[in-house]
Amino acid sequence: MEPGMAGNDFRGHAERFLAAALRHPECRGGRLVSVDAGGSRIELDLNVEMPLQFKVDGASPNGVRVVETVNVRLWPSYPWSSPSFSLRMDFPRDLPHVQPGPVTEPPRPCLIDGNQREYFFQFGLVELGIFNLVHQLILWLQRAAEGTLIHHGRGWEPTLRRDLNDVIALNAEACRAVVDRNGEYRVFKSTFFRSGGDGSLVDKQGTTWLDVSQTQAALKRDDKKLFGRNTRDGYWFGDTVSCLVWPDKKPSGDEFVAAAYMPETVDTLARLKERANELGCGRGLDVFLENLDRCWQGYVLEAPVPIGIILCARRPEHLVGSVSNIELLPYLVDIKAMKGRAALFAAGDAEPVVPAMQIDATNPTLLRDVSGAPELAPVSMLGCGSVGSKMAMHLARSGVTISAVSDNGMLRPHNMARHALARASFAGSKAKELASELGLLGQSPAVHDGDLVADLPKNEQRKMFLPKDARYAVNTTASLAVREALSTIGSKQAKARFAEAALFGRGDGGFLLFEGAARNPTLCDLTDELNATVTDDRVRKLLFDPEFGLTEIQIGQGCGSLTMPMTDMRLSAMTAALTEELVGLMQADEDPGCIVVGTRAEGSSNTTWTHERVAPFEVVTIEGPQGWTVRASSRVMTKIAEEVARYPTVETGGVLIGTCSARLRTIIVVDLIEAPPDSERSATRFVLGTAGLKAAIKVRHRASGGTLFDVGTWHSHLADQGPSALDRATARQLAAERPPPSVLLIQAPTRLYALMHDGAIK
Known part of the structure; x- marks a missing residue:
């Protein structure tokens, strides 16, 4: 069956759902309440296991009953969509894992840490999916009765806001960083984007996305640059502000800590103010709203503009997944600066307010x-x-x-x-x-x-x-x-x-x-x-x-x-x-x-x-031209040491392979060519032979892709002494015979010497 055809058998789907749910041993009864074009509604009577002393009273101390009647809604797209569950109107709301919603609507439990539809689909057979969803619901009710919906030890679980339509994106860590014990508010420049209906920006017909910057805004009177609204292709966008409010300290000087779990039920400006007072943020919010009204005096904008309000709740422990104990609770409300208005909020304290999802703005930490x-x-x-x-x-x-x-x-x-x-x-x-x-x-x-x-x-x-x-x-x-x-x-x-x-x-x-x-x-x-x-x-x-x-x-x-x-x-x-x-x-x-x-x-x-x-290269200052150095790799130095060890009683040597840079005033040595067989070694001198040397240099040059050259020679001294007269004469001869600089590297028993004739770099 195609997803769009799922609503052709509403009653049949509802009856099969009820039959599958009743197979659960904790499901004590159920009935099909209604079937219409909007889907079907079912009631389930679920047994809630709880400690014996609670059962005697018929309910847990927080108000969860031994038998709870739960409302199930199957939408026209079922079984391509997941069933929706809601509790009785007077079910206790001050519990975690309750979906956000106004007090005028039944509370809805959050059963799955993730996507409920994907959970429903993972069992293949629809009947298995139904059974497991009902089982999750029963577990939820049992934990609600025991007060164990929060996993203690992991931290404070933030108020559920996952399925809300509207979004406020901000740098959460930067916002938390400004919160101190004294209580205050800050106003930040923001931008908004709105899709959906063409009426108020805060309604159920569309979605508002509000980006909060880290740029503070001063609410000056008639500051028209802070606000604006435009439309294009049926969308609305513009500039606005958001206010971050954090709690005042107590009269005793202690920090204000909101230790009670409060479900998200804010739907009007009056309830937003009540929630701010519960969190210790009431004074800051009132001052902001007064300054906002003063800013708009004499200013007319014939279009509603949303503003963001973020209340900071200081919790008794760090939030789950965070090192901070500051929970951010964001809301959206429209200001309506129409000509002839009685107030900036048209409906006064009854002005609609919607809670929003708090999304972290894109930042490196996220x-x-x-x-x-x-x-x-x-x-x-x-x-x-x-x-x-x-x-x-x-x-x-x-x-x-x-x-x-x-x-x-x-x-x-x-x-x-x-x-x-x-x-x-x-x-x-x-x-x-x-x-x-x-x-x-x-x-x-x-x-x-x-x-x-x-x-x-x-x-x-x-x-x-x-x-x-x-x-x-x-x-x-x-x-x-x-x-x-x-x-x-x-x-x-x-x-x-x-x-x-x-x-x-x-x-x-x-x-x-x-x-x-x-x-x-x-x-x-x-x-x-x-x-x-x-x-x-x-x-x-x-x-x-x-x-x-x-x-x-x-x-x-x-x-x-x-x-x-x-x-x-x-x-x-x-x-x-x-x-x-x-x-x-x-x-x-x-x-x-x-x-x-x-x-x-x-x-x-x-x-x-x-x-x-x-490893680090050996760096030796070259005697002769000013500022020149020779840099020899550790591999080269190891080869030189091995060659010297083979001839402990006479001088030995070879040819240096590498590069030379006049800009760096550096000769880099990364390889050696052994002395030809016709070389002469004695206790006082080393004479480099020539047999096959040019051919060996050419082979080495080609093997390096034409990147490496012969850049000089090296030989050893048996005593710790620098260049001899013969060495200096050799340097002069090399400078006269070849245009590129050529270095003479001398390995003495405890140190290196390097020599180049000035004429080599003229």
Whole structure:
């Protein structure tokens, strides 16, 4: 049967429901009360087990009877909808797990912690679903009689508001944080959206959604900017205010604690004031309403506008799932500033008020809780392209604060192929657009749309994209210039720990570099280490083969973009995994640097990940040109130590492999080539041979994808002494023979020396 055809046999459905319910041993009787076009109504007489002393009185101390008659409503859509249950009108309402509703309607129990229809459907057979729902109802009544509807020890269970039509969204933790013992109120700017009927905004014909900002508003007289209402396509929206009220302290000076459970029965302004008094918030609410009326004096708006009122109830213990004991109770009421009005609330104390669901506004804490993600320190994103935007959104949706975003590029139509954002043809800078998107997730990152390389040396500009609160900064620019520029920044200039993420091999590979503590190793160190240690053929092919490199893609007539063709699916899969790897490293926050590489198997979606911890590099100031240093990886230093140990009585040496940067004034050494067989070793000197050396250097260069070069030589000294006259002469000779700088590294028994002739860098 189709869901829309369920109402064709109202009486038959009702009779089968009654028959199934009567099979429960605690169901003592039942009857079909009515059947009409609106469905059917059934009454069930249910036995309520309770302690013997209660049975003698015929009821529990809180008023639950030994036999309770419950009303069951089957709607026209039954059995595609769940039955509704309601209790007698005088059933005690001061119990938890009672659905919100006015005192003019019968109370309704909440039987299921979740969706009742899904519970009803899970048993397959309708009769089994009926039996189990009736069983839940009987358990509810028994616990109500015993006073055990609240699970003691878990905390205070908030008043049920789950099934209400109207919503107030706010930052709950921020609201609770302003509550003190003295009692007061605060007014916040808010916006509303209304769907449904075209009359009052507070009625049963539609839904109102009200967003509460954290911007306070002063209720000045005739402040027209705070309020407004517009309509479009049958919807109403505009600006308004919301008031947060918390309890006054007692005359004794103690905090006002609302220890009694109060079901949600507020439906008029009078009952709202009564509830405020019960919670100790009466004075604050009265003052707010008086100031609101004064604000509207002489001001006319020919349309009703909703305002939000949030009462703060201080409970005797923390709320379930929270460390706070402040329960937020939100309500909506219309103000009607019509011309010739007698009052701002047209019906006075009889003005309708509706309780609303309290929904947490989107914020990092909420997203982190929903994601089950760890709490991590803020991150700055350097690069807002396809990889950067995806990583930023992954992190933000996991509750990580994105403290700054930086990119000097514009978001263009071709970026829509893989960017995390979708925008119209004319859009702003990538950084501004990403910041705007992050704003929808409760974030407010600083925006830098300048040149990172140019601005990194400048203190004020650098603070824009490397703010103090950023514990990490992730470079996703795929820019060699940015990587080098970041490697010049000392730990005292910026506290953020740098990482770099990039894809290669057209998305079949990706790497993550995570620098070490105190900027050692740096991103440049880690890049060279990666290129030096790649041995897997699949990784080498994806990383170094030109076939998988950048390709110019035409994006318009006469213009192209240098990019790496891949689908958004491929980029998203690899970027998401890289983000997970980044989160793991941020959690561990160990001192060593780390290289993470992921590669997808050819013809498969299987991805293999490798992790290499990288110890700090040995840093030695080079004698000769000012400001130059040599940085040698721990692997290299281990190889040198092993070679020296093999020749304890003579000097030995070899060739240094790595990179040289005049901008960084640094030579990075990540590998060695052993001395050729025609090398000479003695106690006073080492002469590097030449047999096969050029060929070996070329092979090493090709094996690194053309990224690593010979950058000098090393040799040992048997005593703790620096460069000899012969060493200096060799440095001069090297400077004259070859244009790139070439360093001489000397391993003495207890320290390192480095030498370069000034002419090497002229």
